[in-house]
Amino acid sequence: MFKKFSPSTDVSGQTSVKTSVQRSIRSNILSQWKIDQDTLEQFWPKKESLILVKCRDHISIYALHGEPLFFQHFDGPFYPTLRLVHKYPFILPMVRIDRGAIRFLLAGAHMMCPGLTSIGGYLPPPENEIKSGTPVAIFAEGKEHAVGLGITKMDTEEMRRVNRNIGIETVTYLGDDLWAVRSL
Amino acid sequence: MASTTEQPTSQAIPPIKVRYCEVCTFPLEYCEFGSSFTKCKESLLEEDQDLYDKFYSEEALAKKIGTLSVEDQTKLEKDTAAKEVKAEKKADAALKKKLASQVTIKRIERNKRKFVTSVHGLEAFDVDLKKAAKQFAQKFATGASVTKNPQGQDEIVIQGDVSADVVEMIEDGVGVLKNVPKDNIVEVEEKKKKGGD
Incomplete structure (x- = not known):
């Protein structure tokens, strides 16, 4: 999504968000992410108002003091930025890819099932299966921090069974153009 | 980060500090x-x-x-x-x-004795064009704006013939212009073409 993104040409406008809208965003985030109110308030205090940065292709980035915090495509789920995931790695369900897949992910490729089901990879056990269409944080074998964010294209059990094709569609990854944007 | 007024029972989980590489910005x-x-x-x-x-x-x-x-x-x-x-x-x-990139300062005749000055190529030296335009406008007390030229590149258009002053400003490196090398400045004059010619 952010493989090619430059703030000068792709941003169409910045507006501050209405308080009522902010309230609904806040409650949405609390229900979508594994995060409690206190933690959320650490990086997004109640009194601070968000800036909505509208970008091409219906991407909206929400920023606080110019620093992007999370973004959304159409009115889909909210994704935190990768820097936020580094700070609070528990907010999204986690999957892990093996070492061989890292360089492809860093080139912006979608994640194929074998990279997730192999020995180096990790998918949650059957009882906490991740449904398709869920934002996930992608970690890497032998690494401590997340390397990208994606959205599952099939249930994790299905990934195990089918074990081919795209399992997770990459949304943002380390070193893409959103990563390069420090402030908007 | 926990302030003294905060309850110790607060559930807030402190953020993890990640060290990023200074060269490539990755963890x-x-x-x-x-x-x-x-x-x-x-x-x-x-x-x-x-x-x-x-x-x-x-x-x-x-x-x-x-x-x-x-x-x-x-x-x-x-x-x-x-x-x-x-x-x-x-x-x-x-x-x-x-x-190798050059800063072109062009004096364009608009209407016999009236001119505009266009400055092109500043963005190669990490100059924020909007800020530079503002600076020019303030300095010369005229209008100055960032516009797209026919080739689709951004340039600063300043009202009035200020080409000499612009060159001077770049040489002195005033404000946002401080990183622009003075050897790369080119001055050009452009006359308005007559229709019947």
Whole structure:
């Protein structure tokens, strides 16, 4: 999504968000992410108002003091930025890819099932299966921090069974153009 | 970060501090996948010996390979090296281009004795065009704006014939113009073409 993104040409406008809208965003985030109110308030205090940065292709980035915090495509789920995931790695369900897949992910490729089901990879056990269409944080074998964010294209059990094709569609990854944007 | 007024029972989970590489901006452990691995390594060695050992000592390297087969690992290393060379070449080319790029100051005749001055090529020297336009406008007390020229590139158009003053300003490096080398300035004059000619 952010493989090619430059703030000068792709941003169409910045507006501050209405308080009522902010309230609904806040409650949405609390229900979508594994995060409690206190933690959320650490990086997004109640009194601070968000800036909505509208970008091409219906991407909206929400920023606080110019620093992007999370973004959304159409009115889909909210994704935190990768820097936020580094700070609070528990907010999204986690999957892990093996070492061989890292360089492809860093080139912006979608994640194929074998990279997730192999020995180096990790998918949650059957009882906490991740449904398709869920934002996930992608970690890497032998690494401590997340390397990208994606959205599952099939249930994790299905990934195990089918074990081919795209399992997770990459949304943002380390070193893409959103990563390069420090402030908007 | 916990203030004294906060209840100790607060559920807030403190953020994890991640150290990012100064060279490639990745978290330190991902430097090896970046395009400037050797530079990253050097800078880390200078700054923090312990951390360097954690990532790049012999046993750490051996452990890192994990489930990857040896051929894959060598392939990856080769890839990284190639990428590095490529990135370096690219940076070199960009620098050369920057040094060779010119700032064109054009005096355009608008209507017999009226002129506008257009300044083109400042963006190659990391000048924020909007800020520069504002600065020109303030200095000359005229209108100055960032517009797209027919080629689709951004340029600053200043009302009035101020070409000499603009050159002077760039030479002195006033305000946002301080990084612009004065050898690269070209002054051009453009007369309005007559329709019947």
